Amino acid sequence: MDHQEIDVPSFFLCPISLQTMRDPVTVSTGITYDRESIEKWVFSNNNDTCPVTKQPLNVTNDNFLTPNHTLRRLIQSWCTINAPYGVERFPTPKPPVSKCQILKLVQDASASNSPQRLIRSIEKLKSIANESSANKRCLETTSQAIEFLARVIIQDNNNGTQALSILALLQITDERVLKTILAEKDGAIFESLIKIMQKSNYDSRAYAMGFMKVLVQAAEPTQVVALRVDHFIEVVQLLKDEVSPKATKNGLKFLALACPWGRNRVRAVEAGAVHVLVDLMLESKEKRTMEMAFAVLDQLCGCAEGRAELLSHGAGLAVVSKKILRVSHFASEKGVRILYSIARFSGSSSVVQQMLELGVVVKLCLVLQVDCDVKTKEKARDILKLHGKAWKNSPCAPNHILGSLPC
Missing domain, CATH: 3.30.40.10 (Zinc/RING finger domain, C3HC4 (zinc finger))
Structure with a gap:
């Protein structure tokens, strides 16, 4: 040939x-x-x-x-x-693992009191997950295996991080399985994940954050409200440390899912979330990250503590105003909502003057003139109506804006 x-x-x-x-x-x-x-x-x-x-x-x-x-x-x-x-002959592929094989492996590990047997079982499960997409899919759909790995994490032993690294490879979408894990020892899984985040390396912290996001998506409102300040402290610290882009998005998603409830908003603020979000908005150029940061900050400004923290940050109002019309329609909507919360509920004379000096008024007038969402324009108009008189009478107001302010 x-x-x-x-x-x-x-x-x-x-x-x-x-x-x-x-x-x-x-x-x-x-x-x-x-x-x-x-x-x-x-x-x-x-x-x-x-x-x-x-x-x-x-x-x-x-x-x-x-x-x-x-x-x-x-x-x-x-x-x-x-x-x-130069053509290499590839070995005969291993047949995909079956659910029966996984179940036997889990049952043997659960029934044994041997730490060595437990370690071998976890290592075997990780090897199975890494072998092929078929094996990974089989693990994802075997609820007993997912629940077993979660129990290992809850037991708070040295194998917890290994079990977590396996779960990080999987896409767990069965809410029944997640609800079973959440019900184990009254939500002990959150406590165990926080402990891992407190003492582990960046990879394990990222894995824990990802699983916490998945769990909070499936949690009942009573379980979400039961989160404590230290849960939010670790999430905020992860955002501050910039563990990884994926971990950052998972952390922001966790906050977005946890903060519709007033108690959690205050807890997130106490954990330092507002300042970290502002710093993130100053540095990030990734569209989705910016949108999520705006969404969370909008929620946190729904409480007095959140608004006070935003105003205490030297770049708080400025960065919100600057990013409006520069990221996306979604981010602009959330940004104007944040400014509305400040103007309506925290609009002291000094804050109103600060909004003028930082160019917030100019940006709001621009929102009325460009092509953007109707609701966003309505919010901008409402802000201008709230403090239009003070801004019109201010010597700092640019002349070309005076005529744009609604009466």
């Missing part, structure tokens, strides 16, 4: 992408795909149809992928024949 003849045959390429097919599997429509690629198509991209035929696939069935052993052997033979030309 001449070197020029060595082209990768068509069956050796995955129909979804141009990556090499290593573990061919056939779906119910008769089309064969590389296992990793079709699992990504189904589970990561949330598709339930065959990419080629567009026919529906029964993706809820754990056995909807059938290994194509004949094609796999042909590919391996082709690799062996072309080894002199």
